[in-house]
Structure formats: structure tokens, C-alpha cells
Amino acid sequence: MGGLIMAAQLIAGLSLLVLVHEFGHFAAARMFGMRCDKFFIFFDAWGKKLWSKKIGETEYGIGWLPLGGYVKIAGMIDESLDKEAMKEEPQPWEFRSKPAWQRFIVMIGGIVMNLITGVIIFSGYILTYEKDYIPSDAVEAVYAFPAAEEFGFQTGDKILAINGDMPKRFNDVVGYQMMFGADVEVDRNGDRQIISLPDDLFNTFKGQGGRFLQPINHEVKVIMVADSSGAKDAGLQEGDVFRKINGKTVQNYGVLHDELKANNNNTVALEVERNGSIEKLNAKVSDEGRLGFVPKFDSKASNKVKTYSFFDSVVFGAKEGWDAIYYNAIGMGKMFTGKINPVESLQSPIGIARKIYGPVWEWDRFWKITGLLSFILAFMNILPIPALDGGHMLFLTYEMITRKQLSDNFLEKAQMVGMLILIPLMVFILGKDIWEIIRDFFA
Secondary structure, rough: OOOHHHHHHHHHHHHHHHHHHHHHHHHHHHHHHOOOOEEEEEOHHHEEEEEEEEEOOOOEEEEOEEEEEEEOOOOOOOOOOOHHHHHHHOOOOOOOOOOOHHHHHHHHHHHHHHHHHHHHHHHHHHHHOOOOOOOOOHHHOEEEOHHHOOOOOOOOEEEEEEOOOOOOEEHHHOOOHHOOOOOEEEEEEOOEEEEEOOOOOOOHHHHOOOOOEEOOOOOEEEEEEEEOOOHHHOOOOOOOOOEEOOOOOOOOOHHHHHHHHOOOEEEEEEEEEEEEEEEEHHHHHOOOOOOOEEEEEHHHHHHOOOOOOHHHHHHHHHHHHHHHHHHHHHHHHHHHOOOOOOOHHOHHHHHHHHHHOOOOOOHHHHHHHHHHHHHHHHHHHHOOOOOOHHHHHHHHHHHHOOOOOOHHHHHHHHHHHHHHHHHHHHHHHHHHHHHHOOOOOOO
16 A cells, blocks of 8 residues: 555656646647647657647656656757658647747746746645744754754754854755865854864754754653553654653753653653653653654644744745755755765666655645655756757757757757667666665565
8 A cells, every 4th residue: 555655646746747848838838829739747758658638739747757848849959859840841830840949939938937836836835834944043042862962052042143144044054065075163051162064064964853953942742652662562652742851841852862861760750741741651761861762853742933924934934945946956966976875866767656656645745745746856857868858958059159059969969969878867767766676575
């Protein structure tokens, strides 16, 4: 069942993103009077398709290969490499007959649509699921988890600035800026200090689950209880919120963690909030100072929050999209310098379904990931690689500057070079994700 849910989320997300991307090309082409022979979601490789219907001069359809989609515009050299059609005399309705600036708009249309879609999705996500946020200036101090302490943070520090500026939301404090290196100014007992973070801090964030910096006041909630554990035997349940341990108020995870460590192999008295009422439990702590549960940290319930306005949602939605594009570009650069392992970072649709969407359909997670993928799709398509939109835009920019149109022969060869770059890369990434599934199955 989990596999079906992963596949369903992938198909739903990709279908939406491919649809809006290709519609951007299609709408721009039709606006300038270009004929569109095909409009396909997913590829109808080797002529195989799941569905198609011709309306007017355009065949609309769904292919079977979920690696993208395409609009076949008459008179355009694309992945079909239809050389016979290009031998005919140019017609007024063809791509090649139009001015370079119109062709440029057609090529950038898909990218623009993905950017707009990403902002809409993120804005809707913020208004529907997040609803409010913690202003950075409302957080008097932070709790530093061990991963943060390694880089010089201490519990009680007040964040003053990141690279000379302070994000409006606390969520943005522990964000891309920190992950890719930053100078963080903190107030520590009245003394201002600068903590310089390395540009490969993102490696520390992997698997931390938010355990870096949190507002010093945050609730600790149970999201899973392990079988055969002290937590299970005591009756701790998913959704419980820790309020007290041995009479001490659980102000943050540190209070809970330290008290459990101090009482390893002993019993602790817990007070947890469950469905609005307080439950008192006695739980046996393991030799390692653990109860056997997975925590989630909720800072909103313990801090002053501000409700998003519609304007806020659009601004922050656009900001998150820009951050995704900007730092993906930085991340790609780090792949070439060896600071990021491309084998671990690059994902095929199989990897996206398995590792990113996951085996459980949660609408908030689905929309956030789909919005992020919309921005990433825009970024990937703007790369100046022949066969991608960015490659076409590069050649059209050259044409607009020099007033010289590149030959069909050159464009055909460039398209083939782009495909020789992209196809082996796609095969490699797809093979890697299939191998991981096989490896995990037999592990």
C-alpha cells in the first residue's frame, strides 16, 4: 500500500507541474500564432501513449513515461529531431518564422508558469497549514542541541543577526543561510559574539530532524512510542505533550533530556497533556537514559505568534521559492567541487516518490514538496544546456544580440549534444534509485 501511495503522490505532483510548465509554452506559442501539433503530459516514447484526443490542429495526450512532457511546436527543433519537416519552406505559423523575442518568450513561458505555480502553492500552504509564525524578535533565547553546540552555540544565546541581517520569521533563522555558511551574531549574557559557520554545515543538518536551534521555550510532543520500552510500559501515547518530569516544568527538550540522563535505570514521574487533560505516569528509564519515544518540537505553542496575512503569504511564498532556486544553484556548484555527493543528492522520479513524498499521504507535506519541486523544475529548465529551455534561450539571446540566426544544422547538433548529456544522466540516476530499492529489499 505504501508503494501505491508513493506512486500516486508522484504522479499527481508531476502531472500538475508538467501540465503548468507545458501550458506556459503552449499559451505563449498560441498567443504569437504558432501552430502546436502536440501537447503531452509525460512522454509517449516509441509512439506508445495512455490517452490522446485531437482537438483542432493539436493532439492532446498522456504518455506512459513520467519523465516530463512536451509541446511540439511546428517549425521548432526539439527532442523529436524531425529533420524532414525542417526541410520544407518556413510557414508563417511556424516557430522558426517568428522574431527571436517571441521565440524567447515561448521558451521562458514554462519556467514562468512553474515560478507562478510555486508561489501560489507556497502561499496556499502558508495560509492553510502554517497559518501563523514566530517573529524572530519574539524569541528571547535559543536552546542549542548538541549539533549546534559543536559550532559554538550555547543554550540561552539570543540571535541578533545572520550575515548582518535578521530574518522576520524564526523559521528562517535556522534555514538555508545557516546551512550554507554564515556569520551569526549572538548576545550571550550581554556580550556580543560572532559564530562563524562553515559552508558545508548542511551535512550536519542531515538527519537532525530540527535538532539544531529551537526557541528556548518549546513543547516536546510524542510522535511515536517504541515497543518494549519504558515509555510503552508507562502508557505514553502518540500526541502526548510533556509538561513535567519529577516536578520540573519541561520548558524545552533539554530539561527532559537532562532529567532522564540523571535518572538512568530509575523511574521518573511524568505529567503529560493528553486531549486537554493532564495524565500522571511513572516510567522506567533505560541504562542509556532513554524512555523509548520519538519527539517533535513545537515552538508555536510556547511562544508569541503572528498570523499570516494574505500579503505575507505571497511575500514569504515568493521568498521560499527564491531561496530554493538560489541555494539549489549553490548546491549544484558544490557538487562540482566535491562538497556534495551527487550520488546521494540527485533523485529520479522513483527517488522522489520514495524518499521525498513518502509512503503516507499527508496533504500538507504533499503540497509543500510539490511547491518546492515547482521551483526546482524552473531552476533545472533554465540551465543553459541544449535540449532544455535554458539552452534554447541561450541561443535566442545570442541571436537577439548579434542579429544572426543560428543554422538549423547547428541547432540539430546542439540538441543531440544536450540529449547525450541528459539521457545518460537520467539513466544513471534512475538506475541508482532502483539499485537502492533492491539493496534495501535484500538487506
